[in-house]
Amino acid sequence: MRTKTAVTALAVLGLGLTTGCGAADMTKQTSPFAGAQGAKTVTLSVQSWVGAQSNVAVAQYILEHELGYRVDTVQVDEIPAWDALSQGRVDAILEDWGHPDQQKRYVQDKRTITAAGGLGVTGHIGWFVPTYLAKQHPDITDWKNLNKYEGLFHTAESGGKGQLMDGSPSYVTNDKALVNNLKLNYQVVFAGSEAAQITQMKQFAKAKKPFLTYWYSPQWLFKKIPMTEVKLPAYKEGCDADTAKITCAYPKTPLQKYLNTDFAHHGGKAARFLKNFKWTTEDQNEVSLMIADQKMDPQDAAKKWVDSHRSTWKAWLS
Known part of the structure; x- marks a missing residue:
């Protein structure tokens, strides 16, 4: 929206999301599903703007309905999201608007975060x-x-x-x-x-x-x-x-995805799917319009998009 930074964070279970300020502190909080050993679970970070919510809604729907994963979502602002991702409290960030200092710290130096390619959208x-x-x-x-x-x-x-x-x-x-x-x-x-x-x-x-x-x-x-x-x-x-x-x-700014490094290496089909997840500005806006303007539940909006764009998302499963 923006090259953004963050001050506060809000934990949200499911995708009944709103934009606005949060109350929880992700530096002291974790999803109970992040990094769960032996369980098909994925925890996705959700930024507060509706485009990011659209990415997560569609990814969650496909992970649950096509790949059989349990998906947990946590709304957290941008800098705390990098910290949470590095520590394995979330598994993926699907829309980053450019934080070169965080990228150097965690991707290049500590290697606790792995770049997962472009989202396909330029901000x-x-x-x-x-x-x-x-x-x-x-x-x-x-x-x-x-x-x-x-x-x-x-x-x-x-x-x-x-x-x-x-x-x-x-x-x-x-x-x-x-x-x-x-x-x-x-x-x-x-x-x-x-x-x-x-x-x-x-x-x-x-x-x-x-x-x-x-x-x-x-x-x-x-x-x-x-x-x-x-x-x-x-x-x-x-x-x-x-x-x-x-x-x-x-x-x-070409928007980027990032995965926790352990998840990137051992996350199986879910990690491979999230690396492959790539869509257009038009795709994102289509879902965002349903969520924000038509007031659809994010998972209903995701289902509607998935049902009408099968050839697009099928490629993400390969």
Whole structure:
């Protein structure tokens, strides 16, 4: 959604998931099924955004209904998820948006985590305005003109400046530094979660009000609220090395999967299946739309997708 980081974690049994803050601390908690010897069990880490929930819903459904595994899921934010994966408290992360420091620590140095290949989806963070606003003011999609229009984005929370809406404060965001370094008269205001951010965007869109928001793809909401990206200074390799001085756009990030190393070596059909799991942005958005917009139970959404995409997932079992 995002190159993100994490502060808190929430344990969730099954996939009756919501986006939002959690209460449990994964550094002190483990699934009773993770690393169970001799049992066909798998524990999957679930990030709080709906795209990640869609990955897990489909993987869980196939693991249970096609391969005969018991699947446990734990919702845990990104950095604690790496720690839990390294220690075997979860077996797999199916959507990572890029944490090179964690990758070096656990994959390259400690070798307690094994890279499991790409998810097949490329993620991108950016700043977006609703397309109806971009049609009214075509030059608003260039960051150099944002100060010209900052009055359109004043809210009660933005302190006399234009509001740049962000989601969860646990996501990695360069937005405060970008606003400062690009000398923009804007205030970053956190909605609190992906769900809260979506609610606010829907309210603005229903009233055809202006808004400027940190957002990301893949994301099902684009199908409901067409949005146009604001062009920030072009991303170049290394331009985000010092986040305090950053003045460039976010990169495009091929999303990756990771397995606990012991599970990768000894997880049998489940590990092989998760390594093979690879689908498209369209596939993920199809399931996400059912879960988040149509309010389907995640396993019902997974079943519907599995029933209509047999040739896709059959290849994952080979």
